[in-house]
Amino acid sequence: MAGKQQGAESRRVYSAAGDEIVSRKPVLVTRYRGFTRLNHWITAGSMILLLLTGFAFFHPSLFWLTELFGGGQTTRWIHPWIGVLLFFSFLGMFVQMWHLNLPNRDDVEWAKKTRDVLQGNEESLPELGKYNAGQKTVFWGMAGAIVVLIATGMMIWEEHFPFLVSIPVRRVAVVVHAATALGIFLLFLLHVYAAIWTRGTIRAMTRGTVTGGWAYRHHRKWFRELAQRSTGKQAD
Template sequence: MADERVYSAPGDVIEATQPVVLVNRYRGFTRINHWITAGCMIVLLLSGFSLFHPSLFWLTSLFGGGQTTRWLHPLVGLLLFASFFLLFVQMWKLNLPRREDMEWSLRIGDVLKGHEERLPELGKYNAGQKMVFWSMSGLIVVLIITGIMIWEQYFASLVSIPVRRVALAVHALAALAAILVFIAHVYAAIWTRGTIRAMTRGTVTGGWAYRHHRKWLRELARRRGTGPAE
């Protein structure tokens, strides 16, 4: 029977089970929070497109018609803001810029070619992931502010009609930018094998952690006294 050792730590955990080492990357609460946010993005993408142009109005049938879509879209927008805020509280410190992020960015060619041995050791997130995080943070703030400004059912007297028109244009542009960032995030998760596992099972293999986020793995191991004191 294989020897199993479990090292407990607040938040992050290393489970060493011969011959596989598993690193606990996300708690169950964080994973649920993440998937609620992702679900909101998809609903907002489809409902937003359906209201954007008459040629896309047929998409409202996914939500029970135009009237349902009209009240559903802003309510899901509020849910997105609340859900992402919880993610922000949990992750903002880990997404602060670090010295190695600049070197990683300058070696983006090696990243795309898979030459990770030429890259600096990284913490829990790389510069690309941090860019997605901060981009979505800013865009969601813009979307919630402009969304309230154009929500005529409850805030018709909040701003003048000319200001509402500008807010509508800004809202549409911010939504487009958020969709592009969202697509890039999904593509990167699929492209980097083993990444999706972190948000479905909560764990990654030790090999994945060592290859992509070695500094984070060393910090975690050193914190529990299970790795080399380098």
């Protein structure tokens, strides 16, 4: 019986958190479940649509973007509703991931060695959990910006909240909303660039898995924890 288990080409071991190591050649590690990946792409799609519809009103030179959505009136109508979708979609991700993005001492050490990160010298970096300090910064930055956007968006959504705030406050809300939108756009670009720059990362959100080598190199503490759980499951 033991020989059959050792000789099996593929064996899947589940962890309590839903992550798993798939023992095969090469070793694959499940990083995101299907629900999480769907949630991520809805959030990303909403973000892109919001940026396009929002920038259409950001400056007159960008008004041509409204033609992508059927004209100015249609774009003005759908923009806030996409914002509502983004808020609840990101809320779903927040509930799943907030505890994994809490800062710790490893993040401080990682941030001190930013040069090594940029040079790809990861052997000098501390072993990391599922997310590094850069990913956590993007996560909390996105979370804060989306809260500001939904709050200021409601203030300037005259169709449904005409008397929520005074006109002077609404004018300030418009400026804050636009500035925050620009900030979240930069965070979004940083997120996309980092995903492309770190080879193998996009696979995690398209297929749900990463290779064992990728996990060991970039998130070694997380990989070790999964390996320990797997060993415990096999022993049981």
